[in-house]
Amino acid sequence: MPDEPVASLSEAARTYGGVRVLDAVSLDVRPGVTVVIGPNGSGKSTLLRVLVGATEPTAGEVRYPGATGPKPIGYLPQRVPFRDGYTARETLAFYARLVGDDPDAALERVGLADAAGRRVEALSGGMRRLLGIAQAVLGDPSLVALDEPASGLDPGMRERAFRAAARRADGDTAVVVSSHALDLVDAHADRVVILRRGRIAAAGPLDRLLDERDAADVGELYRVVTGSSGARADHTDDAGDAEAGDATGGSDEGSESDGSDESDGDDAEPDVHVTGVSDR
């Protein structure tokens, strides 16, 4: 993989209502699959939003040295936002027209060709997420950010969603995924970023982190780094960390020291969570 980062965060921070949700995060996003993990409320979603430009950081900056093309960034939010009343194909056709892509091929790529004529609201949660992934990779972006693509899915769908995302990661494309599905992180991640209370607790190539922490797998690594009992090996936290964020990258390691944030009560440690704060 080339050394040139696709995107780079430098001392990026974000607050909501004056509460720090993301704190001085620096990281380089490189080609391959980077998975951001962390407890609920640790800043994963915020990190992804800042990374794709959906949220303006309150400090620091985001650069895209390796993101090129008419659509350099692809993004799937935690809640798949497509309008009801449209079929899967109509939904993708709108986006495909903007980048001159083929909606049918996009549906085919994620295995939704047979559901092309079904309305978005009639799709299962997993199918909606696959549709979201198909949308995110339209136009061949250099940076693809997927917020909890496996959330709320059954094991088969989770694997399918992750595989569809990982397939995009090649020599030039960086795929950044936030997830609690640690078994899938083990299987698909090239790099891992572990967030804790809005800061990067550990980040780097997965193999290196496992060696350094003497951990057998990502689950153990997660427990060692965060001190919590471990994330679910899967699924469902749709209602969870709407404002959480995480990041991946190569550099930063170490534990954060900011203890000023609020707890969301989901894990053993106090995490940042701002109830009711929406981010447009």
Place this chain on the structure above:
Amino acid sequence: MSGWFTGVASVFRREIATVVRTPGYGVLTVGLLVVLGALLAAGGGGATGFVPAVVDLLLPTEALVPVVAVVLGYRALLTDAASGELAVIRTYPVRVGEYVAGVLLARTVALVAAVGVPYAVVGVVVWLTAAPDTGIFATHTGVDSPLLYLRFLAFVLLLGAAYVSLAAAVSALAASRRSAIALGALALAAGVLGGDLVLLRSLAGGASPATVPASLALAPNGAFRGLVFEHVIGVAFAPESGFVSTGRAVGSLVGWTLLGAVVASATLAYGRRVDAAVERVRRGIRD
């Protein structure tokens, strides 16, 4: 240029499809037709000719059209922002201006259908049923004509377009559906009543009545009313003009339309930065 066109056309197409698939807008159109028919029947002007019909409809139109326009526009830009889809759209090569233009154009086309069709139906009914011969295409004072009604319809659509744009600006500023409703109602009240109240206040404060034509044109409703008096009712009945400056009144309606579009675009383009700046201040206070 083609990129700009693709962006606007794609957003327009999607928005039009959304409008077509929203049954409420059809109900709104039928409702407006029923109300206009009732007003015409109650006023009796429609049985006499186009200009009397316009006289009957003028005042209600100043409230009905803004209401329809606000209903069409108050969530136009909020829907995508609230659902998170706007963040997705913005990863595509569509500038904020293109997105707003596409949405606004579609909503304006929807307004032309929702308002234009009922008013056109009323015009046809008047043409078919009015007692004096209204089939004369005339431009001379004292003669009723379908052309006068077409002018009225054009002014109605200009008024509606201004309110659709202002409602879209409201939808960009609103953070939720509830706040959009509240802001839309506020904009409606300010637009429908505000201009006249300010004018009355200025007259009570000693302003010269000679300034009325110029002042009247500043508010959308005043501009609309002035244009109708100047180019529809006045043509048929009054030997004099000077109700309002035509250029100023048309400029006012176009200006309100552009203002709404600019406010909507600026809100979407710079809202994140403003939000971040506010957060910096909050954080500074907290620290």
